[in-house]
Amino acid sequence: MADARGIEIGLxxxxxxxxxxxxxxxxxxxxxxxxxxxxxxNVTIAPLVVANxxxxxxxxxxxxxxxxxxxxxxxxxxxxxxxxxxTTTADSLEELSRRLSRSYGYEGAESISxxxxxxxxxxxxxxxxxxxxxxxxxxxxxxxxxxxxxxxxRVLEACTQAYGTSAxxxxxxxxxxxxxxxxxxxxxDGRSASLRARLLQPATDKTAGTIRGGMYHDQMVLxxxxxxxxxxxxxxxxxxxxxxxxxxxxxxxxxxxxxxxQPPPRDLVRQYPPDLWLNEMEGExxxxxxxxxxxxxxxxxxxxxxxxxxxxVSGGVPENGSYWPGCVPCxxxxxxxxxxxxxxxxxxxxxxxxxxxxxxxxxxxxDGTFISVSVTPGPxxxxxxxxxxVGEQVELEYVLTDKDEGRVTFELPRNLSGGFHLxxxxxxxxxxxxxxxxxxxxxxxxxxxxxxxx
Numbered sequence: 001m002a003d004a005r006g007i008e009i010g011l012x013x014x015x016x017x018x019x020x021x022x023x024x025x026x027x028x029x030x031x032x033x034x035x036x037x038x039x040x041x042n043v044t045i046a047p048l049v050v051a052n053x054x055x056x057x058x059x060x061x062x063x064x065x066x067x068x069x070x071x072x073x074x075x076x077x078x079x080x081x082x083x084x085x086x087t088t089t090a091d092s093l094e095e096l097s098r099r100l101s102r103s104y105g106y107e108g109a110e111s112i113s114x115x116x117x118x119x120x121x122x123x124x125x126x127x128x129x130x131x132x133x134x135x136x137x138x139x140x141x142x143x144x145x146x147x148x149x150x151x152x153x154r155v156l157e158a159c160t161q162a163y164g165t166s167a168x169x170x171x172x173x174x175x176x177x178x179x180x181x182x183x184x185x186x187x188x189d190g191r192s193a194s195l196r197a198r199l200l201q202p203a204t205d206k207t208a209g210t211i212r213g214g215m216y217h218d219q220m221v222l223x224x225x226x227x228x229x230x231x232x233x234x235x236x237x238x239x240x241x242x243x244x245x246x247x248x249x250x251x252x253x254x255x256x257x258x259x260x261x262q263p264p265p266r267d268l269v270r271q272y273p274p275d276l277w278l279n280e281m282e283g284e285x286x287x288x289x290x291x292x293x294x295x296x297x298x299x300x301x302x303x304x305x306x307x308x309x310x311x312x313v314s315g316g317v318p319e320n321g322s323y324w325p326g327c328v329p330c331x332x333x334x335x336x337x338x339x340x341x342x343x344x345x346x347x348x349x350x351x352x353x354x355x356x357x358x359x360x361x362x363x364x365x366x367d368g369t370f371i372s373v374s375v376t377p378g379p380x381x382x383x384x385x386x387x388x389x390v391g392e393q394v395e396l397e398y399v400l401t402d403k404d405e406g407r408v409t410f411e412l413p414r415n416l417s418g419g420f421h422l423x424x425x426x427x428x429x430x431x432x433x434x435x436x437x438x439x440x441x442x443x444x445x446x447x448x449x450x451x452x453x454x
Contacts, residue, residue, distance in 0.1 A: 001041070002031045005072075008045065011211075013053075013250035015300040020053035020250030021062075026070040035437050037351045039313050046070075053248040101190025108228035109184050109193035109220045116230060117177040126167035128159035136221055136229040140275075140329055140337050144235055145291030146266050147274030148329045150337060154275065161272040173205030179216060185309055187345040188429055191222040192231070194326060194347045196308050199237060204245075211249070212241040217308050219327050221344050231339055232327040236289060236306060240299040252300055261295040276329050283332060285324055310350030310378050317379060325349045325378065345431045349378040354436035356389070356425035359409050369412040371440060373425045376406060377433050386428040391421050400427075418444045 010023035026048055030041040046068040051061035112134055119131040135141060135152045142148050149158045182197040199214035214237030221231045242249040262279075269277070278292040286292030288303050297303040306322045317323040324331055326346055330338040340346050352375060359370035375383045383406035389396040393416055398408045422441045429435035 001033075002038070004029045004031070005070075007048075011249060013248070015250055015252060015254075018250050020248040022049070022051045022053060022057060023047065024049040024057075026068055028070075035354070035439070036435060037313055053250065098188070098190065102186045102188070103190075105186035105190040105193050105222070106184050108222065109186065109195050110182055112220050112228045112230060113179050113182060113195055113197060113216075113218065116233070117179045120177045121174065122171075123159070123163055124166070124168045124171075125160055125164040128156060128163055128165075131159060132156035134230055135233075136223060136231050138337075138342060139229065139231050139233070140327070140334070141230070141233045142235055142278075142328075143266075143268060143274065144237060145278070146269045147277040147280070147291070148234075148334075150275040150334070158268065158272050158274070162268050173203065175201060175203035177201060183309060185347040185349065187347045188431060188434070189345055192339055192344040192347055193220045194218070194308055194349075195220065199235065201237075209245040210242050212238045214238050215305070217306070217324075217328050219339060219347075221339055231344075232330065232337070234328040236303075238290075238299065239303050239305070249299070254300060255298040262292075263290065263296075265291065276334055281329070281333050284321070285328065285332075308349070312350055315351050315353050315376065315378070323379070348432060348434045349381070350434075352377055352427055352429065352433045352436035354425055354427050354438045356423065356438045356440040358440075358442075368414060369416075369442070369444075370409055371412060371423065371425070372407065372409045373427075373438075374407045375400065375427045375433075375436065381432055383427075383430075383433065385430040385433065388426050388428075389423055390426070391423040393417065393421070394423055416444055 005028045008023075008025040008027050010025065011020070012023055013020040024047075026046045028044045031038050032041045033039075046066070047063060048066045048068060048070075049057050049061045050063040051057035115134055116131065119127055119134070123131065132152055132155050135155050137152045138150075139152055139155065140148050140150045141155045141158075143158050143162070149155050178200040179197040180200055182195050184193055184195050186193045195216070195218045197216045197218075199212075199216060201212040201214070203210050203212070214235055217234040217236070219231040220228050223229050240249055242252055278286045278289065281293070284304075285306070287294050288297040290296045304320070304322055306324050307318055308323075308325050308328075310317050310323070326349075327338055330336075335341075338346070355374045355376070357372055357374075359372045371389060373387050373389060375385075375387065377383055382402045383400050383404070384402060385400055387398050387400055387408050389410050394412060396410045398410070400406065400408060420441065420443050422439065425438045425440065427433075427436045
C-alpha cells in the first residue's frame, strides 16, 4: 500500500457568465498494488478555500469556514516489523540494481525537467548556453509556434537567434515556466525516460500580466558520463489563457470566426528555419496549435489534449485517437531522431496486462486441463519475453516471440493431485514492456475442497 497527501489548486471558470474562481482543497489518498499495477484504494478531497477571482482569498473566500483539519499521515505503526533475513543471489542483486537504476531514472527525469523550466524563466543570450547544455548532443527541441531543431548546437543557435548572445542587465517582464504534475515512465534498464507535465505559466510586465497553461511531452536519457540530458522536448500551448490580471480566465472573448486561421509566423522561422516545421507535420498531431496546421484553437475554445501514455490501470488509450507515444517528432515524421536509433530503450507506455484463463472446455476434460495466458501491450508494441505458469505442483515456461501474438496455452501436468490449486502467471517484461502478472485457481476432483463431482 501507499499514501499520498497534498494540496489541490483549482482554476475554475464559466466564460459565458464571465466568472472565475480559485479553489484550494486538501487531498489524502491511498493506493494498493494488484498484480503489479497501482490503483486507487480510496480518495479524500476536502475543500479549504473557494474565492472569486475578482476578490481573491484575502478575506476568507465565499464558502463557509472549513472544518477540515489536514493532519499529517500517520506512520507511527509502520516500520515496526523487523525485516526478514533473506539469502541474496547474484541474480537477485542484478535485479535489485536494475530497480534502483529505474528509481534514479525517475528522479533524474524530474530534476532535468525542473532545470529546463528554471533556465527558460530567465532566458536571454547568456542563459541560452545553459539551457542548451542540458540537452543531449542529438536532442531535438520545439521552439514554440515554429518547429523542431535537431542537435544541441541547433537548439543553441535557435535560442541565440531569438534572444541574442549576451545577458540582459535588467528586464521589464518575466514569464515563469512551472512544470507541475509530472507523469514519468522509466525504461526497463533505467537509462531513459518519458515525461508529461503541465505548463503553468504566470507572466507579468510593467503594464499587464497573465496566466497560461500548456502541456510538455519530453524524453530524457542518461549519457555516457552519468548525467541526465533532455532527448526530446515538445510543448503544446496554449490550452487556456487570459488577457490580463483584471479579467482573469473567465473574461476571455471567443476568437473572431473571421480571423485568419494562423497569425503571422515568428521571425525565428524566417531567420533560422527549423529542421521540422510544425505546419509540415502531416496528420492530426499539430492541428489547432498556433504555428501548426489549419485554424488554431484559442481559449475558451477547447483544444485537443494529447497523451503519450496509456491509462495506468486499464492500459486503454483515448477513444478520440489522441495517443502519441514517445518522442513527438519521431513517432511518425522523424523516426531517425528516436532514442532507440542511438542505443537507448524506449520507455514503456503503460501497464502490461497479463490474463490467465481456462482454455475452451471449462478448463478440465478427459484430454487434460489447459490454461491460456495472454499478454497485452500498447498499440504497435511487440510482445517478446518469458511467460511462466507456477504453482505448488506446476512450473511451466514459454518464450514468446512476435509470431505468438502475445498468447500461449499451457497443458497442466496430468499427475496433479486433487483439490485446490492457485497458479501465478507472469510475464518477465522486455526492453519495451513492463513485467505483468495474474492469478488463476482451479479445483480438481479427489482432494480437500473439491467442488467438481460433488
